[in-house]
Amino acid sequence: xxxxxxxxxxxxxxxxxxxHKHVGSLHADDPEQALEYAxxxxxxxxxxxxxxxxAAGDITASQESDCDSFYDPLDDKPYRHAAMYDxxxxxxxx
Amino acid sequence: MSENxxxxxxxxxxxxxxxxEQKIEPKxxxxxxxxxxxxxxxxxHAHSEVxxxxxxxxxxxxxxxLERKAILLAKVQDxxxxxxxxxxxxxxxxxxxxxxxxxxxxxxxxxASIFNYPSLTWADVGAIGWLVDSAAIVNQVSLQNTSxxxxxxxxxxxxxxxxFHQRQGYNIMMTxxxxxxxxxxxxxxALDRWWWPSLMMFGPHDGESAHSAQSMKWKIKxxxxxxxxxxxxxxxVQQALAIGLKVPDPALAWNExxxxxDFGDIDWEEFERVVNGNGPCNRQRLAHHLEAHAEGAWVRExxxxxxxxxxxxxxxxA
Numbered sequence: 074x075x076x077x078x079x080x081x082x083x084x085x086x087x088x089x090x091x092x093h094k095h096v097g098s099l100h101a102d103d104p105e106q107a108l109e110y111a112x113x114x115x116x117x118x119x120x121x122x123x124x125x126x127x128a129a130g131d132i133t134a135s136q137e138s139d140c141d142s143f144y145d146p147l148d149d150k151p152y153r154h155a156a157m158y159d160x161x162x163x164x165x166x167x
Numbered sequence: 168m169s170e171n172x173x174x175x176x177x178x179x180x181x182x183x184x185x186x187x188e189q190k191i192e193p194k195x196x197x198x199x200x201x202x203x204x205x206x207x208x209x210x211x212h213a214h215s216e217v218x219x220x221x222x223x224x225x226x227x228x229x230x231x232x233l234e235r236k237a238i239l240l241a242k243v244q245d246x247x248x249x250x251x252x253x254x255x256x257x258x259x260x261x262x263x264x265x266x267x268x269x270x271x272x273x274x275x276x277x278x279a280s281i282f283n284y285p286s287l288t289w290a291d292v293g294a295i296g297w298l299v300d301s302a303a304i305v306n307q308v309s310l311q312n313t314s315x316x317x318x319x320x321x322x323x324x325x326x327x328x329x330x331f332h333q334r335q336g337y338n339i340m341m342t343x344x345x346x347x348x349x350x351x352x353x354x355x356x357a358l359d360r361w362w363w364p365s366l367m368m369f370g371p372h373d374g375e376s377a378h379s380a381q382s383m384k385w386k387i388k389x390x391x392x393x394x395x396x397x398x399x400x401x402x403x404v405q406q407a408l409a410i411g412l413k414v415p416d417p418a419l420a421w422n423e424x425x426x427x428x429d430f431g432d433i434d435w436e437e438f439e440r441v442v443n444g445n446g447p448c449n450r451q452r453l454a455h456h457l458e459a460h461a462e463g464a465w466v467r468e469x470x471x472x473x474x475x476x477x478x479x480x481x482x483x484x485a
Contacts, residue, residue: 078263096320097252097255097321098255098258098259098317099255100258100263102470102471102474103477103478105477106470106474113251114251114252114255117245117328118327118328134194137195
């Protein structure tokens with residue numbers, strides 16, 4: 074049985090309006106079983122209105138070692154942040 | 168953290184990350200011993216949850232009221248769920264459920280030695296929920312900050328669910344202490360038998376623990392065994408006194424200077440005996456697990472058959 078067991082990552086939306094959060098992983102034979110197991114393991118206190126299970130193999134992830142070239146620029150453009158700009162006193166609507 | 172961190176050798180980068188309180192995730196490089204230490208610790212934690220269902224499961228049909236039955240059933244179900252979180256966390260490290268269960272069955276893996284004691288009376292259910300779960304919570308709250316991501320997150324989830332466990336246990340003891348002479352004696356007797364084993368749950372004094380230093384360096388372990396044990400004693404003694412129970416330790420005394428309770432010496436010979444297979448229930452606990460596993464084989468086979476049938480139906484329909 075374990076030859077067929079696939080790794081699934083589990084995402085839960087705890088309330089309408091929130092996004093799905095990654096909560097962990099599990100092994101299952103197929104997507105339907107993964108969904109049932111995800112319900113049993115990751116929503117034990119009813120903390121979900123929506124459950125997604127994704128086969129780990131279907132996830133394309135960034136690599137840590139690509140950080141520099143993949144994410145450039147990170148923080149060398151301070152003018153992209155509101156805090157850089159001074160305002161006259163009393164103005165709080167900008 | 169320095170920009171050159173990517174260029175560092177793996178071991179240094181790993182330690183720098185740990186020192187900076189960053190989490191290690193499944194795909195990160197990690198020292199092989201870090202991986203093996205975690206597989207051992209997380210899986211033994213998982214086994215403890217599952218084996219721990221036995222002493223309490225023993226009383227479900229004999230709990231004194233429907234409400235107590237429902238509560239105990241919910242608690243035991245929670246323990247099964249906690250086992251599942253932990254097995255899932257252990258499996259992120261590159262080991263299968265089958266291997267983990269196999270190690271439990273052969274004795275290669277251990278579980279918390281506290282569960283090798285018998286639950287002799289209804290008051291034991293109270294003592295277990297109150298003392299054992301309280302001790303577990305002290306340990307698990309600390310582990311919420313462990314360096315391995317999946318283990319830390321499992322701890323956060325478990326801690327949220329564990330609070331009702333200790334409260335229902337304490338509530339049982341409180342109710343018994345408000346009862347007749349026999350009920351109060353039963354509660355006191357259960358405390359007498361579970362007190363010292365609960366202190367042993369925190370493990371040997373740190374000076375004598377081989378694994379402690381490396382575990383602390385890798386931030387798998389965040390606080391020392393003695394530290395955690397002291398916190399537990401301070402809390403539990405206060406709780407015992409509040410309901411009129413006497414802690415079975417003649418050396419127990421509040422130390423004003425330290426701001427903590429002083430307590431007597433633990434019988435480490437008993438701990439060694441029990442953890443190495445010669446406690447009152449070791450053989451029974453493992454035999455029960457083996458039996459449940461064997462008796463459940465038909466369920467696993469049926470599921471495998473059903474999945475195969477469903478896959479071929481889907482294939483035909485495609």
